[in-house]
Amino acid sequence: MEVTRQNFKDTLKTVCSAVEEADFLAIDGEFSGISDGPNVSALTNGLDTPEQRYAKLKKHSMDFLLFQFGLCTFKYDQEKSKYIIKPFNFYVFPKPFNRTSPDLKFICQSSSIDFLASQGFDFNKVFCNGIPYLNQDEEVQLREQSEERRNQQANGVGTPSFISPSSKGPAHVPEEHKDFINRVIGKVEALLTNSEKTLDLEPCTGFQRKLIYQTLNWKFSKGLHVETVETEKKERYIQVIKVDDEERKRREQQKREREQEELNDAVGFSRVIHAISKSGKLVVGHNMLLDVMHTIHQFYCPLPEDLQDFKEVTMCVFPRLLDTKLMASTQPFKEMITNTSLAELEKQVKEAPFKSPQVETAEGFHSYDTAQEQLHEAGYDAYITGLCFISMANYLGSFLTPPKAYISAHSKVVEPFFNKLFLMRIIDIPYLNLTGPDLQPKRDHVLFVTFPKEWKTSDLYQLFSAFGNIQVSWLDDTSAFVSLSQTDQVQIGEFRKPYRYMRSFCNSREL
Amino acid sequence: MEVTRQNFKDTLKTVCSAVEEADFLAIDGEFSGISDGPNVSALTNGLDTPEQRYAKLKKHSMDFLLFQFGLCTFKYDQEKSKYIIKPFNFYVFPKPFNRTSPDLKFICQSSSIDFLASQGFDFNKVFCNGIPYLNQDEEVQLREQSEERRNQQANGVGTPSFISPSSKGPAHVPEEHKDFINRVIGKVEALLTNSEKTLDLEPCTGFQRKLIYQTLNWKFSKGLHVETVETEKKERYIQVIKVDDEERKRREQQKREREQEELNDAVGFSRVIHAISKSGKLVVGHNMLLDVMHTIHQFYCPLPEDLQDFKEVTMCVFPRLLDTKLMASTQPFKEMITNTSLAELEKQVKEAPFKSPQVETAEGFHSYDTAQEQLHEAGYDAYITGLCFISMANYLGSFLTPPKAYISAHSKVVEPFFNKLFLMRIIDIPYLNLTGPDLQPKRDHVLFVTFPKEWKTSDLYQLFSAFGNIQVSWLDDTSAFVSLSQTDQVQIGEFRKPYRYMRSFCNSREL
CATH class of the missing domain: 3.30.70.330 (RRM (RNA recognition motif) domain)
Structure with a gap:
């Protein structure tokens, strides 16, 4: 299912319940680039320590944007003996929430963009229709700002930007705005005596709106509800409404709910990651270190300096991870699988001694055909990553006594692969160990x-x-x-x- | 006319002849962002010196990508008393030429991208179909590389990458490739004795192709033409052809022509800028300092450190520039035009005392309607910039004795505005003077x-x-x-x- 800004709100419930009911999840990300620094051989030196590798990826890869996030949920149906899958393909973009919110910059790497273009990637879905998001700090900050503004408006102090020496008295109105403000005062005085209920002032600048708020707060402390409204053309103007105390409260309540909804919309795609995180489900990925780093960086918090801190954050966000590239590179698969790239792995686990798992796409979802490869669409890549995991897990089941044809995501036989992320092109340290110290091979040769x-x-x-x-x-x-x-x-x-x-x-x- | 990678080659002649026949040109650029550094008020402080402003724009704006370039050519038709226009809207993207060519990174600013998205900008036309380009250094380097490779192949030395201590003797073939190389030798020996003309080797890695070139050069110095060919799936393989001396020369000539054409394709959009530059025509823009800086930076050379050097480079690339925002902000227009933004200026010069110029879109070109604004499409913005210039220039003609209704781009009355670029938000220095020292206002107050x-x-x-x-x-x-x-x-x-x-x-x- 393709998810953009347009259908995100309507889809979120479907996503959350798919995650809740799943046995395991598979994810994949597409980025605007890979490395901003040295060439690949220096970025991934064969003798990096895990600390060095983490530091290099953090420094040279995090300024790219994760702009497509694939999620495929897998739920095993005992009766049908098959997996029911729900694939999602999310387009994400850091659309600024308002004029004061952070204006994110990200890097694009021509070769990555050109590669995605050659795969038929639709950039308009990202840039025009991408789902916005906030990390946890930004969300907290925005909620606090909103809270603060509400408290102050309730106390008649005005918005935070009015706190300056001169706001203790009446507003200081610069000479050139005096006529304008006096006209506003006249109109409001007329409103209070005439039979109208509402007064729409003409669109004006942010500074003029400040002056109006300050002046009205000072001159008319009761009986008015003052609010900034936007025209269809996105021009802002002030609406003044005559109210009694009860209506004032009701209007404030409405305004609060509207703000709350806007805030939730701004948190946007991060809510999907929160749901995955809260579910505690096994999350499967292929060569997933960069996916995990980007996901935490964009939707949770800036990455910590220290590798140990990163491991702890990761375990909070994704309590159980499994990397199919590591699995395929480890015994007993290592001897059987010559090429562990996702596309090749997917082909190999269709052949004996592996068995292709039985899967069925849930109703209402787009069904992928692995014969018609759609590689590098994140939703498709997540889907085939899940298939690879199932085939390899079931193969391990054939060694049990008695042999088992179906191995669940909770089975002991896959546990050795939990929370170890594949380290690309390191000769003697195959993985990053998220729940303990890393391997320290001797390197005196x-x-x-x-x-x-x-x-x-x-x-x-x-x-x-x-x-x-x-x-x-x-x-x-x-x-x-x-x-x-x-x-x-x-x-x-x-x-x-x-x-x-x-x-x-x-x-x-x-x- | 929309120009992308697909129709660029077919359009280039049309563009060049439009530039050649024009009386003046108008340009405009759209970028992936504006400022990467401080906020706008710090980026454009009201008391910047020209040196400071240039340094700040160079530091904080050049990592964005100019990805849409608008060009509108204006040719006055004496008989019809109207301008014939040819508008072009180019999408450009630094698609890497080959695996060894620079892999450009550029920054996107969310707010700028979101703004363009809201104006209906088509990002796929940039990222999937953008015309590639090279700056002058890159072009020279690529031509030299190609020349060098040809010389070496003619001398039987092989490509530059083969020059290493071990290439003086026979190729050093690592153990694991020995079988492979021996099979290739066998096949080539068979080719030399059998009746076949051509031998297509199987696709292989770059390293293996190197070994093959080295080995064949060493073992068979005559009678063979060896070339790398690409399959439809972009797999590379080596083709070996039996040739006599004459055919060998002919094939080399063909190869050279093919390479030459590929090089020209890689220079791509820069050829449009070369044509504009070579024409020496008046180039009109609105608030064009950033457009000029980006154009030089992307299509000519990295911007010089020093402002004086920048002025000299600019005069080489664009010998005659005119900024309509500066014109509108200067006497006699200053008093008449309250808002000098392009959209507002375009509206104002339609009203008395200005006259809208008569224009006609040349056959085969998309004709713009200024009533249906298409602002922020570079081709449209270039077009209305040209209209503003004509209206203002003709207004100046009304002061001549006798008054003139038509003022050409070469007229004395517009000369005072040549080669002065508007400086945004500087209180006391209205423009950057490209052909002399800048104003140095007293600032002791x-x-x-x-x-x-x-x-x-x-x-x-x-x-x-x-x-x-x-x-x-x-x-x-x-x-x-x-x-x-x-x-x-x-x-x-x-x-x-x-x-x-x-x-x-x-x-x-x-x-």
Whole structure:
């Protein structure tokens, strides 16, 4: 189901109940770019520590926008022995809530945009119809502002912007606005004596509206309800209404409800993430570290500096995660699956010894056909990620005694994969462990090597040919980490110039 | 006429001849954002020097993308006594030329994007169908690379990436690729003895293709033409063709022509700017400083640090500019035109004492109706900018003896407005003078004032009420420039705490 600003409000209930009833959820995000900094080989060096990798992704990837969020809910139907799925494809965009709310800037990377364009991505759905959102701080701030404004208006103090030395007395009206304000006072005085109920003042500037509020608060403390209204052309003007105390309260109540609804609308897509989070359901993703980081960054809070703090925040937002790329790269799948990209994985788990799960799209939802690939649409990618998880989980069930054909998301056999996120292109640390310390492999067989910038990987292979197999992790044009296959091979003094080298202290090294 | 990647090549001739035959051109740009830095009041402080303003715009506005470029050509038809116009609306996007070419990143500002969305802007035309472009450095670099590669291939040295110590001998083929390469050698040997003309190798990785080129260059130095070809699915494979010397030359010539055309395609939209530049025609814009800066930045060269250098580059690219916002803000128009925004100006110059010019849209072009405003489409904005220029220029003609109803773009009466760009919100320097030193107004009646952050403009008015009229230029929450109406009013020692103050040295102050 495609969800944009237009149908979001009507769809939210459907989303929440799909999440509530699901056995597990699959998610995927599409971004306006991947890396704003160094080239990919430096961004994802093969010998990064988890701390370094987190710091690099945080620094170089978070200024992009997650603008399409795919969610596919999977609910197992015992009777039919099949999964009922509900796929959603949300377009999100940080449309500013009002003139004073933050005006977010984000980066687009031409190659990413061009790639999505080649996949038929509809950018108008993002930029024209994207669902707005607020993170938790912004939501709290907005609710407090609204509360404060209400209290002050009730006390007749006016809005916060009026608190300045000069507002203790009557409004200071600059010379050029005096005529204008005097005309307003005349009109309001006439309203109080004539038979009209309502007075619509002419559209005017924000500054003039301030002056009007200040003046009316000062001069007429009772019997009036003053409110800013917008014309169809988005021009703002002030409406003054004669009211008794009861009507005044009723109108204030209405205004409060309207404001409350506007605030909920502004929180927007974040409410979907809140619902996922509150459900505590297993959330499955493929190579999902960036998806998780972006989701927290946009819809919860700025990412913490420290990796340990990030792990804690993540466990609050997503108490149970599973990464299908990690699963596919781990025993017993590692030997069977040669290419763990999502598209290839999805093809492989259709073949023996895997079995394609039986799935049925719930009524009213768009049904995907995996034969007609719609890769890189977030909803579709979430859907096939869920399929991969089911096939691999069920395969694990075949080792049980007695074998089980259906493995649930709560089963012990998938537990070893919980809360471990795949770390791309790190040689010796396969995953980020969200619920404990990370692996700390020995790295004393790793050399830091510098060389002329014309050198290629093959030159390094030649140089180290005496040492058998090596792994090269490029740092930049003139340096790399070279991992020898055995520790005892590293003997200082063995190499001669011009090949400078040093023992590496990867774990403490700042890249 | 809408111009995208799809019809650009077919349209370029039409564009060039429209520019060549025109009496003057009008331009306008739409951007992905305006300011990446401080708020607008700090970005455009009323007492900026031209150097400061240029530095701020360069720093805070150039990371946005100019993604729609409007051009409207105006040619006066003496017989019909009317202008024939040709409006173009170009969508541009920095689609990377190939895998090694720069992958541009640009910033989007939510409020700007949301504003354009509300005006019906079609983002897919930018991101999916935008015309690519290269600046001059990128173009030169690409042409040099292509030249170099050709020379090396002709000399049998292979592509530049092969120059490494190991390429002096036979290719170093890593163990895991040896089988693959041996199979290729076998196939090529078979080709040389059998009756086939062409051998299509299977698609393979870039690294494997390198190995193949290296190996074939080394083993078979004559009689073969080797080329990388792309399948419909964008998979790359190597084609080996048996050739004699003559055919080899012919194929190389074809390849060169193909490369040349690809290069021209990559230069893309910049060719339109080159044509405008080369024509030397008067280019009219409304409040055009940012348009000019973006145009030079994207399609010519990174903006120079120094304002004087910027002026020189600008005069090379656009030898004759005219800003209608400056014109409308200057005598004799200043007194007649209260609001110089483009939309309002366009309405005002339709009324007496102005006359709407007679215009006719050239055949085959979309004709705009100014009654149905299409503001913020760059082509439309360029069109009405041109109309405003004509009306104002013709009004100046009414003062000549004898009065002239038609004033050409070359007339003496518009010359005073040439090469002066409007400076937004600077109190005492109306324009940037591209062909000489800028105005240096006295600023010794200006105070730098600091105050508690609760203060509003009205508090400053009160504080300085004894000094008559003042002008306030906010710097941030707690400081501003205050301009008194007369110099001799500034007397140090007159103010007491808590209002700290100091004489300002605006011209030397770094903001």
